[in-house]
Amino acid sequence: MNLQVQSGEIVAIMGASGAGKTTLLNLMSGLDRPTAGSIEINGKDLAKLKEPLLTKTRTSNISYIFQDYKLLDYLSPKDNILLTQHLNKKEISEQKLNHILSRLGLTKLMKLSINQLSGGQKQRVAIARALIGDNNLIFADEPTGALDLFTRDEIMKELTSNAKEFGKTVIMVTHDPYVAAYANRIIFIHDGKIESNVSGLKNEEISRKLFSLTHNE
Numbered sequence: 456m457n458l459q460v461q462s463g464e465i466v467a468i469m470g471a472s473g474a475g476k477t478t479l480l481n482l483m484s485g486l487d488r489p490t491a492g493s494i495e496i497n498g499k500d501l502a503k504l505k506e507p508l509l510t511k512t513r514t515s516n517i518s519y520i521f522q523d524y525k526l527l528d529y530l531s532p533k534d535n536i537l538l539t540q541h542l543n544k545k546e547i548s549e550q551k552l553n554h555i556l557s558r559l560g561l562t563k564l565m566k567l568s569i570n571q572l573s574g575g576q577k578q579r580v581a582i583a584r585a586l587i588g589d590n591n592l593i594f595a596d597e598p599t600g601a602l603d604l605f606t607r608d609e610i611m612k613e614l615t616s617n618a619k620e621f622g623k624t625v626i627m628v629t630h631d632p633y634v635a636a637y638a639n640r641i642i643f644i645h646d647g648k649i650e651s652n653v654s655g656l657k658n659e660e661i662s663r664k665l666f667s668l669t670h671n672e
């Protein structure tokens with residue numbers, strides 16, 4: 456597999472169940488180590504880095520958005536959003552925080568606890584957490600998997616427009632053609648290999664392609 460992603464791109468990874476999407480995402484984001492090959496971020500090969508340098512490189516470049524949000528219930532939404540920044544001893548200005556909260560429609564929700572938020576609201580908190588720091592690379596595994604259709608649409612609009620505004624690169628795994636249509640480029644994976652790497656596909660074309668991959672094993 457040979458794949459390059461440019462800064463500022465929004466890339467979707469698609470393919471049948473078991474094709475290797477999550478494995479690819481975990482390798483690219485340094486959560487897993489490859490047994491062969493290299494994975495470079497800004498010219499630095501993650502595969503060659505030993506701990507704790509790998510963790511440092513990961514935490515200073517990459518943010519994650521997970522399907523199950525991975526928020527901490529005992530912290531407020533605001534503290535969840537700022538947690539990674541606090542852990543890395545980075546200051547975020549009130550102005551930047553308020554701007555992101557307002558862009559994601561979260562301002563009024565800050566008084567609530569995490570348990571009082573809906574799935575879509577929790578996902579917006581997770582997106583705010585990914586967008587707020589300096590990390591320019593966002594990996595998302597099924598970021599809208601647990602959401603209803605309306606919320607999915609809202610979340611994708613917010614994620615992609617905010618990513619553009621804040622200059623982030625987004626690499627996401629999705630089963631959903633509608634979500635993939637928001638990407639600049641779609642990588643279709645089949646049996647651990649890149650089957651195709653395409654731009655500009657419409658919803659229906661993505662569905663057809665995905666259908667042929669899932670029914671062609």
Ligand SMILES: Nc1ncnc2c1ncn2[C@@H]1O[C@H](COP(=O)(O)OP(=O)(O)OP(=O)(O)O)[C@@H](O)[C@H]1O
Nearest residue numbers: 470471472473474475476477478479480628630644
């Ligand atoms: N840690 C592991 N050790 C061995 N094999 C694994 C491991 N993790 C995943 N696999 C296998 O690698 C293949 C790809 O798995 P992966 O989770 O990347 O697929 P996927 O495309 O994300 O699937 P899904 O859409 O169902 O989540 C599968 O056959 C899976 O069983």
